[in-house]
Amino acid sequence: MDAPVDVVGAGQRSAEPVRAAPSVAVARSAAGDRGGPRQFSDPNASWGHRSAISTRKGGGFYGYKIHAAVDVATDLPLAWTVQPAKESEHNFARMLVTKTMRHGFNPRTLIADKGYDGDPLQRWCMDEGIAPVIALKDTATVRRGGTETPCCEHGQWVFSGADYKRKATKWRCPTGVCTPASVWIKADRLHPLIPRESKRFKDLYRSRGAVEREFGRLKHEWALLPLRVRGIERVRLHADLTILAKLTCALARTRTVAVAA
Numbered sequence: 001m002d003a004p005v006d007v008v009g010a011g012q013r014s015a016e017p018v019r020a021a022p023s024v025a026v027a028r029s030a031a032g033d034r035g036g037p038r039q040f041s042d043p044n045a046s047w048g049h050r051s052a053i054s055t056r057k058g059g060g061f062y063g064y065k066i067h068a069a070v071d072v073a074t075d076l077p078l079a080w081t082v083q084p085a086k087e088s089e090h091n092f093a094r095m096l097v098t099k100t101m102r103h104g105f106n107p108r109t110l111i112a113d114k115g116y117d118g119d120p121l122q123r124w125c126m127d128e129g130i131a132p133v134i135a136l137k138d139t140a141t142v143r144r145g146g147t148e149t150p151c152c153e154h155g156q157w158v159f160s161g162a163d164y165k166r167k168a169t170k171w172r173c174p175t176g177v178c179t180p181a182s183v184w185i186k187a188d189r190l191h192p193l194i195p196r197e198s199k200r201f202k203d204l205y206r207s208r209g210a211v212e213r214e215f216g217r218l219k220h221e222w223a224l225l226p227l228r229v230r231g232i233e234r235v236r237l238h239a240d241l242t243i244l245a246k247l248t249c250a251l252a253r254t255r256t257v258a259v260a261a
């Protein structure tokens with residue numbers, strides 16, 4: 001079912017040399033305390049919510065959130081920001097991806113969970129030549145079958161490519177008997193450039209684990225947590241130093257390998 005994708009117009013945004021075209025996953029992670037203000041008195045911190053993961057219940061916490069964009073091939077953070085816990089992830093996805101572009105990367109896909117689902121982010125990604133791979137919120141339109149793809153008496157139509165410039169996907173009758181035998185569908189949140197049912201979408205979405213793994217390592221192996229400083233500027237400095245130390249080590253390792261080879 002998973003036809004090869006014609007990538008037309010992607011990656012032609014800039015004439016500058018492009019260092020890499022990664023798939024970038026964005027996510028946020030709690031940095032704070034369930035105990036609340038008494039245990040964690042900080043004028044810049046705020047209440048936020050974190051979702052449950054395998055070993056931990058979800059719920060409220062007090063402190064900050066770290067929002068990051070991670071390259072899923074290397075698990076390395078490309079951009080990050082620390083914000084009060086109450087700030088929604090919605091506000092930072094674009095900023096993080098813009099930062100990665102300013103750092104010389106040219107992201108081809110943006111992978112995110114349904115916390116980031118929404119028309120504006122989807123549209124912005126496509127304007128930037130980025131294919132959004134974002135989980136769908138269970139909205140009324142979705143429940144009404146808004147994500148359905150064309151079909152006919154011969155069966156479900158087959159995805160046969162995407163045009164990133166035109167922001168549309170092409171579908172064709174499985175037998176080719178129908179006239180017209182193929183149609184273009186305007187890409188949107190319900191019908192993304194990489195179809196949700198495709199193996200490619202599922203594989204990319206699964207690679208979102210990179211960002212969760214990276215948060216785990218930063219917290220537990222690189223001493224991002226527990227926070228021992230207060231005030232957003234200091235917390236930001238702590239996060240910057242932690243992540244830069246990690247990136248420096250990764251760079252040193254790459255250079256050692258390059259010299260040895």
Ligand SMILES: [Zn+2]
Pocket residue numbers: 152153154155173174175176177178
């Ligand atoms: Zn047909």
